[in-house]
Amino acid sequence: MRTLTIIGCGSLARSLARLWSENEIFAIGDILNRSIDSAKEAVAQIGGGSAVSLMSDIRQADLYLIATPDSQIKGCADELEQSGLIDSNSIVFHCSGVLSSEVLSSVKKRGASIASAHPLRSFAKPILSKVEFAGTYCSLEGEDRAVKTVSQAFEALDAITIAIEAKDKVLYHTAGAIVCNYLTSLMELGLQTYEKAGIDRELTLKMIEPFVRGTLDNFFALGPVASLSGPIARGDCETISTHLAALEEWSKPKADLYRLLGSVALELSRAQGTANRKSLEELKVLLNTETS
Numbered sequence: 001m002r003t004l005t006i007i008g009c010g011s012l013a014r015s016l017a018r019l020w021s022e023n024e025i026f027a028i029g030d031i032l033n034r035s036i037d038s039a040k041e042a043v044a045q046i047g048g049g050s051a052v053s054l055m056s057d058i059r060q061a062d063l064y065l066i067a068t069p070d071s072q073i074k075g076c077a078d079e080l081e082q083s084g085l086i087d088s089n090s091i092v093f094h095c096s097g098v099l100s101s102e103v104l105s106s107v108k109k110r111g112a113s114i115a116s117a118h119p120l121r122s123f124a125k126p127i128l129s130k131v132e133f134a135g136t137y138c139s140l141e142g143e144d145r146a147v148k149t150v151s152q153a154f155e156a157l158d159a160i161t162i163a164i165e166a167k168d169k170v171l172y173h174t175a176g177a178i179v180c181n182y183l184t185s186l187m188e189l190g191l192q193t194y195e196k197a198g199i200d201r202e203l204t205l206k207m208i209e210p211f212v213r214g215t216l217d218n219f220f221a222l223g224p225v226a227s228l229s230g231p232i233a234r235g236d237c238e239t240i241s242t243h244l245a246a247l248e249e250w251s252k253p254k255a256d257l258y259r260l261l262g263s264v265a266l267e268l269s270r271a272q273g274t275a276n277r278k279s280l281e282e283l284k285v286l287l288n289t290e291t292s
């Protein structure tokens with residue numbers, strides 16, 4: 001079995017290492033964190049590996065996962081390159097969503113093959129079970145040898161691997177922030193707007209839950225075009241105009257955001273084809289924002 005050493009063994013690496021170890025995909029080698037206590041805690045949670053205090057204490061392994069916070073990955077790769085551990089059999093990878101494998105390029109000087117592999121899920125829970133992890137999409141890019149081995153390791157945990165280009169990683173990660181984090185922001189903006197209309201947050205949350213869940217269910221069942229409903233889908237310019245006037249009076253940035261999101265809805269409404277063309281043209285003028 002190949003050995004995997006981990007530099008930076010926090011939330012993500014503890015779960016992955018435990019799963020790879022339990023399923024006999026990798027034997028866990030050394031674990032280096034900032035503090036030895038944290039490395040020992042990781043060893044206990046994984047049920048394998050040896051905690052070390054310094055890069056110079058690490059023994060040679062087949063694969064090296066650098067799962068520190070993103071800002072530390074390059075520095076750790078540079079230190080690893082200087083360690084004397086890396087040769088042409090080594091594989092070095094990280095799991096950042098935004099950085100490409102290029103950040104590991106220093107170890108290429110020693111012949112290592114490099115990759116980035118980003119599992120699209122949150123590792124907030126200390127340890128995920130195989131059942132919980134199964135079906136997770138992982139996007140990979142990098143050099144063939146590293147991508148092949150790391151893909152196989154994720155697929156052995158029933159993850160679904162997809163290829164991404166290094167140049168696209170930043171936008172790929174931005175998209176994740178929009179669909180997940182900004183959905184939360186959008187909901188918060190909705191709560192603030194209900195509050196402005198005199199309905200408190202507690203009641204709003206109860207009131208909108210079925211409404212929002214139904215929207216999400218329709219979105220995934222029918223797709224964005226067919227699931228769009230409301231005034232823009234109907235081409236109702238008068239209603240949109242009153243919404244905008246109310247928002248302008250309250251907060252110009254909120255009105256601007258409403259216009260921008262409205263113009264995305266307008267594209268969907270065009271594709272849906274329910275509203276008449278004249279209404280769609282009037283809406284375009286009202287929303288007055290380019291979407292592409």
Ligand SMILES: NC(=O)c1ccc[n+]([C@@H]2O[C@H](COP(=O)([O-])OP(=O)(O)OC[C@H]3O[C@@H](n4cnc5c(N)ncnc54)[C@H](OP(=O)(O)O)[C@@H]3O)[C@@H](O)[C@H]2O)c1
Pocket residue numbers: 007008009010011012013032033034035036038039067068069070072076094095096097118119120121122123124
């Ligand atoms: N968490 C997620 O949900 C998630 C999801 C997808 C991808 N990722 C990616 O996975 C990577 C790790 O994220 P994470 O959330 O697991 O981070 P984390 O929980 O903050 O853990 C980071 C670990 O790195 C160690 N560390 C920090 N600087 C170090 C250094 N210079 N040398 C050695 N060890 C160092 C820390 O040690 P101490 O414990 O001693 O402080 C800690 O154990 C990142 O690239 C992130 O973008 C995370």
